[in-house]
Amino acid sequence: MPTLTINGRSMSVDAANDTPLLWAIREQLQMTGTKFGCGAGLCGACTVHVNGEAVRSCQTMVGDVAGKKITTIEGLSAKGDHPLQKAWIAEQVPQCGYCQSGQIMQAASLLAKNSNPTKEEVVAHMDGNLCRCMTYSRIQKAIMRAATEMRTASAAGNERRPT
Amino acid sequence: MNKHVKNVTPETTDFSRRSFLVGTAATGLVLGYAGVPGVGEALAAAPANFEPSVWYSISPEGLVTVTCGKADMGQHIASTMAQIVCEELGAKWSDMRVNLASNDPKFNDPVLGAQITGGSWSTMMNFEAMSRAGAAGRMALTEGAAAAMGLPPYFKDELVVRDSMVTHPKSKKSMSFADIVKSGKATKTFTPDELKAIKLKTPDQYTMIGVSVPQIDIPSKTNGTAKYGIDVMIPGMAYGAVVTPPVRYGATVKSVDDSDAKKVPGFIKAVTLDDKTQTTTGWVVAVASTYANAKKAAAALKIAYDGGPNAKLSSQSLLDEAKRLQGLDDSGQFFVKDGDVSAALGSAAKVLEAEYTTSINIHAPMEPMNATAEFKGDILHIYSGNQFATRSGAIAAGAAGIDPKFVVMHQMWLGGGFGRRLDADMMVPAVQAAKAVGKPVKVIYTRENDMTMDFSRPLTYQKVKAGVDGDGKLVALSHDVVSAWPTQRWGIPDFLSPSVDKKGPLDAFTVNGSDFFYTVPNHNVRAIKNEMAHNATPSGQLRSVAPGWTFWAVESMIDEIAAATGKDPAQFRISLLDGAGKNDGGAQRLRNTLLAAMGLAGYGTKKLPKGEGMGVACVSSQERATASWTACVAHVAVAPSGEVTVKKLTVATDVGTQVHPDNIRAQVEGAALWGLSLAMHEKATLKDGGIEQTNFDSYRPLRMSQMPEVAVAVIANGEKATGVGEPAVTVVAPAIGNAIFNASGARVRALPITAEAVKGAMKA
DSSP states (O other), rough: EEEEEEEEEEEEEOTTTTHHHHIIIIISSSSSSSSSSSSSSSOOOTTEEEEEEEEESSSSSSGGGGTTTEGGGGSSSSSSOSSHHHHHHTOOOSSOOOHHHHHHHHHHHHHHSSSSSHHHHHHHTTTTTTTTTHHHHHHHHHHHHHHHHHHHHHHHHHHHOOO | OGGGTTTTSSOOOOTOEEEEEEEEETTTEEEEEEEEETTTHHHHSOOOGGOOOSEEEEOOOOOOEEESSSSSSSSSSHHHHHHHHHHHHHHOOGGEEEEESSSSSGGGGGGTOOOOOOOHHHHHHHHHHHHHHHEEEEEEEEHHHHHTTTTOOGGGGGOETTTEEEEETTTEEEEEHHHHHHOOOOOOOOOHHHHHHHHOOOGGGGSSSTTOOOOTTTGGTTOOOOGGGOOOOTTTTTEEEEEEEEEHHHHHHHEEEEETTTSSTEEEEEEEEEOOTTTTTEEEEEEESSHHHHHHHHHHHHEEEEEOOOOOOHHHHHHHHHHHHHHSSTOEEEEEEEEEEHEEEEEOOOEEEEEEEBBBBOOSSSOOOEEEEETTTEEEEOOOSSSSSSHHHHHHHHHHTGGGGGGEEEEOOOOTTTGGGGGOHHHHHHHHHHHTTOEEEEEEHHHHHEEEEEBBBBBBEEEEEEEEOTOOOEEEEEEEEOOTTTTGGGOOOGGBBBBBSSOOOOOOGTTSSSSSOOOSEEEEEEEEOOOHHHHHSSOOOOTTTTTTHHHHHHHHHHHHHHHEEEHOOOHHHHHHHHGGGTTHHHHHHHHHHHHHHHHHHHTTOOOOTTEEEEEEEOOOOOOOOGGOOEEEEEEEEEESSSOOOOOOOOOEEEEOOOOOOHHHHHOOOOHHHHHHHHHHHOOOOOOEEEEEETTTSOOOOOOOGGEEEEEEEEHHHHHSSHHHHHHHHHHHHHHHHHHHHHHHOOOEEEEEHHHHHHHHHHHO
């Protein structure tokens, strides 16, 4: 029985090694924030982090991620208050909301490396994530808002800057 | 006009069969219309048995929970209903909660008399009922507070209700809603006449309507906690993976060999559907302990099919048949028949003739179709996000072989609807699998099932002839619309419309929009059913339905006439929107909306470089009776290769009254981008009776990198609130087509627009 480290906890799943991580997370662990969209890595709804990288959990097999650090939308922040989640609410991004866990996880992997992305970098990073409600412009705005907040927060943590 | 939307004016909203109940119990205050027997008894029953059974309840903690009878597919309608109640009730927004209704008829739409969500109807048709429900609650709470404060009843007019508090300024007494509910003093009941007599707020008194309050559902959609149908978990349930035949409709299963499937761990059974509702044909469900195992088992099944009568059909066959039918004089039925079109065409100085087509399109909401079925005693429970609980419950019952009254539909958040979840096909495999294996079963479509078994937007073929007189005035228009009939498929007579020529009912969901607000003295519209397409590609309602293709034809042709008569296409439209006769009111609103879009886009004032152009279109979807007024200016660049870049879409929409300005902008922008996606990116094709596109690699909705700038202007002029979820879908394609013509002289008449078609039209 493979053991997965998800959101800081170690959990064993009753699933064969060739089971897509997506279904182990959703059915075995009953964390349903990660969504099934296409089963082929074409839409991004199932995006989670493996060792900090955004991956499509429908294309990632359970056997390949044993011992690696997996983060899902449920584990992105303690209280749903990651700067991206706050920005998603501030910009009122979601419509149906189904793709948004994947959008947020995809965006989080960008901001973790680059908290000052250009619009082009955002588009290039997010283009694999479909939103059928077409909330793209709000997604962009929310990412920029969160990036600003992250930069401000880290600046405040380092030194006081004249305003 | 369609029968089902006859009664949209507030005066005719049917309160006669309902009485308004306000009662208290230790569990809270419940308010709503009791349209079914038993509610009175429920109110009288012991608190422990008490269930909120109507539009909203107030708990002893002061939380106001509104039950939304509409499907929430991202248009935030649940939050909107709460907002309308909140306005009249006088509650604090942070006290509002929402709950999704079951299929109990008491949650039926007050105008439509059924649970169905579509047509951009919800706000328009529920505004009045929710307002009265809220106002009645405020009155009951006020009287209750007066009693609890020991004030004589005539003091009630001195009480002020605000932010979930009832205050008596003179005596400086105040009570929260929570305390009033706890006091048990709110006991007022309303007769239908009293309810009708309630004086609602006037717009100048609004404090909530028109405010962009935070949508109640949004936080749960940022942290993974919002529950969609696919997220339902029932103890002991199994999973079903569907195996669908290579033919969209009409195939039968000859044999199923499950010998290899039996080797899959957790495999339970392969169930061949016996679908007496005829929603599906030739489907098999592989049931297993997990979805991953169910998919493996499904892949291991060896199934032999008889492809049935449609197995050789292609998109080309459907188009050829459409052209054949259009060529026959006695095809179809008339939806519009004004004046004498053939005489007017005969005497016209100039006659233009053109064919317009649209391809098969797939809804493809991000949440693939799914349903969970559980038999508990005599009751069948269905968990699924669905737009048409009234009909879908009946389909589920039909699949189970039981009476629909024994089906309970548990509504979930919809991971996209767009009309797809008006259908109930996903219920059938869930129900029959659950019955066959004696366990609850959750069936989830693969994306491939979802794409190839969509109730798609039909392939359409339209032929338009226009006659102009010597002064360049449009005097005659003949418009034939040939397509599958999506709504006739439902088998509900009320959703069909009588034909003008009394040749029996027609499906107005194939021709709506063609009865436009332009003044054309001689005007025919013929609705022609393409029986071959109807059978081979059972069609559905895709966001805005008919106006998605009728305005493509009408708004392109209007442009073609303007070009042929040397007129500016926007000014030509304005001249046709003169508000004569039956078009009075609507035409002027549409004209104003067009002017707003032109102004915002800089139409006619901006100097554009060579190869760029602007095009306009204006529409009034969905039905004439439920129109929102929407105009678009598209700005495009066309390369010599025919490659089109949409640089900007400017959309103006007149919504009458805006409940939630930010949500309107979100809906209009999303709808406009849907329109762009359908115009430029999405195309499905039929080959050998099957849909060829199976996933997002071959069926390609718009992605972030393909998004142009979108500017939205919302006109709120104080008229009744109208819907905004759909109209902008329909206006974009013709605006782009017209912009391409303006930029390059190339006229395109087929959707989606391709570079090859543009280049081809340039040469011509």
